[in-house]
Amino acid sequence: xxxxxxxxxxxxxxxxxxxxxxxxxxxxxxxxxxxxxxxxxxxxxxxxxxxxxxxxxxxxxxxxxxxxxxxxxxxxxxxxxxxxxxxxxxxxxxxxxxxxxxxxxxxxxxxxxxxxxxxxxxxxxxxxxxxxxxxxxxxxxxxxxxxxxxxxxxxxxxxxxxxxxxxxxxxxxxxxxxxxxxxxxxxxxxxxxxxxxxxxxxxxxxxxxxxxxxxxxxxxxxxxxxxxxxxxxxxxxxxxxxxxxxxxxxxxxxxxxxxxxxxxxxxxxxxxxxxxxxxxxxxxxxxxxxxxxxxxxxxxxxxxxxxxxxxxxxxxxxx
Ligand code: CP
Numbered sequence: 001x002x003x004x005x006x007x008x009x010x011x012x013x014x015x016x017x018x019x020x021x022x023x024x025x026x027x028x029x030x031x032x033x034x035x036x037x038x039x040x041x042x043x044x045x046x047x048x049x050x051x052x053x054x055x056x057x058x059x060x061x062x063x064x065x066x067x068x069x070x071x072x073x074x075x076x077x078x079x080x081x082x083x084x085x086x087x088x089x090x091x092x093x094x095x096x097x098x099x100x101x102x103x104x105x106x107x108x109x110x111x112x113x114x115x116x117x118x119x120x121x122x123x124x125x126x127x128x129x130x131x132x133x134x135x136x137x138x139x140x141x142x143x144x145x146x147x148x149x150x151x152x153x154x155x156x157x158x159x160x161x162x163x164x165x166x167x168x169x170x171x172x173x174x175x176x177x178x179x180x181x182x183x184x185x186x187x188x189x190x191x192x193x194x195x196x197x198x199x200x201x202x203x204x205x206x207x208x209x210x211x212x213x214x215x216x217x218x219x220x221x222x223x224x225x226x227x228x229x230x231x232x233x234x235x236x237x238x239x240x241x242x243x244x245x246x247x248x249x250x251x252x253x254x255x256x257x258x259x260x261x262x263x264x265x266x267x268x269x270x271x272x273x274x275x276x277x278x279x280x281x282x283x284x285x286x287x288x289x290x291x292x293x294x295x296x297x298x299x300x301x302x303x304x305x306x307x308x309x310x311x312x313x314x315x316x317x318x319x
Contacts, residue, residue: 115249173207
C-alpha cells in the first residue's frame with residue numbers, strides 16, 4: 001500500500017481487518033516500525049475521533065506526529081492551478097504539499113465536501129493535489145466522498161461482534177436539519193458491497209426516496225424503501241444521515257420517524273446499533289438505543305485506533 005485513499009488501495013481486505021484485530025490484541029508489537037519517521041495530520045475540518053485515534057495509532061508504531069489545522073494554524077491553501085491568487089488563500093498547495101512532504105514520511109488529510117458543486121466535490125481535488133505534490137504516501141482522514149478509515153473500523157467492529165457467519169447489515173438514513181456530506185455512507189456502502197461479494201455479510205440499504213447514493217458507491221446494494229422490511233431480522237443497524245446526491249447537498253425531508261428507537265430495534269434479530277459519531281441524541285437515535293446493550297458506538301469508535309494502526313503499518317512496511 002502506498003496511498004490509502006479508498007478501498008481500491010487495499011489488496012487484501014480480510015488481512016487488513018485481521019491486522020487491525022491483531023493490533024487491538026497487541027498494540028505495541030510493531031512499536032519500532034515507525035522509529036525516526038514522522039506523520040503529519042492535516043485538518044481542513046474539525047475532528048475528535050480521527051485526530052486522536054490516528055495520533056494514538058501512529059504513536060503505537062513509534063511514529064512522531066505533527067498536527068496542523070489548515071487556515072487556523074497555517075495559511076489558507078489554494079487548490080486550483082493557474083489562478084491569480086488575489087483572494088484570501090495565501091499559499092498554493094503545490095508549495096504547501098511539497099514542503100509538508102519534506103517534513104513528513106506520511107501525510108493524513110481531512111477535507112470534507114463543500115456541498116455546493118457536486119462535480120467539484122466528487123473530483124476529490126484536495127486529496128489528489130496532495131497526492132500529486134507531496135511525494136510521500138497520503139492517508140484519507142475523510143475526504144469529500146469517502147471515509148475509508150471509518151469503514152475499516154466498521155468492518156473490524158462487525159467482524160468481532162457478529163454472531164452468525166453472514167450477518168445481515170442494514171445502512172439506514174437518519175433525519176437531520178443540516179445538509180451533511182455523503183462520505184461516510186458512500187464509503188460504508190463501498191466496503192459492505194465488497195464484504196457482501198466475499199460472502200461475509202448480507203447488505204441492505206434503506207432511505208427515503210431522493211437519497212439514493214452515487215451509482216459508483218451504491219453498486220449492487222439492495223435498497224428497500226420500506227424501513228420496517230429492511231430492519232426485519234437485521235444483525236447490525238448502521239445509522240447515518242446524508243444529504244441528497246441527486247438534488248445535490250439538499251435536505252429533502254427531516255421526517256422524525258426515520259430516527260432509530262427501541263421500537264425499531266425490536267424488529268431486528270437482537271441487532272446491534274452502529275454510528276460513526278458524532279451523533280445528535282434523540283434527533284437521529286434515541287437515548288435508550290445509544291445507552292442500551294445493543295449499542296456498539298463506543299467500541300466502534302475505539303476500533304478507529306486499530307483501523308488506523310493497520311493502515312499505517314501497511315504503508316510503513318512498504319516505505
Ligand atoms: N467518525 C469520525 O470521523 O469522527 P470525527 O469526525 O470526530 O473524527
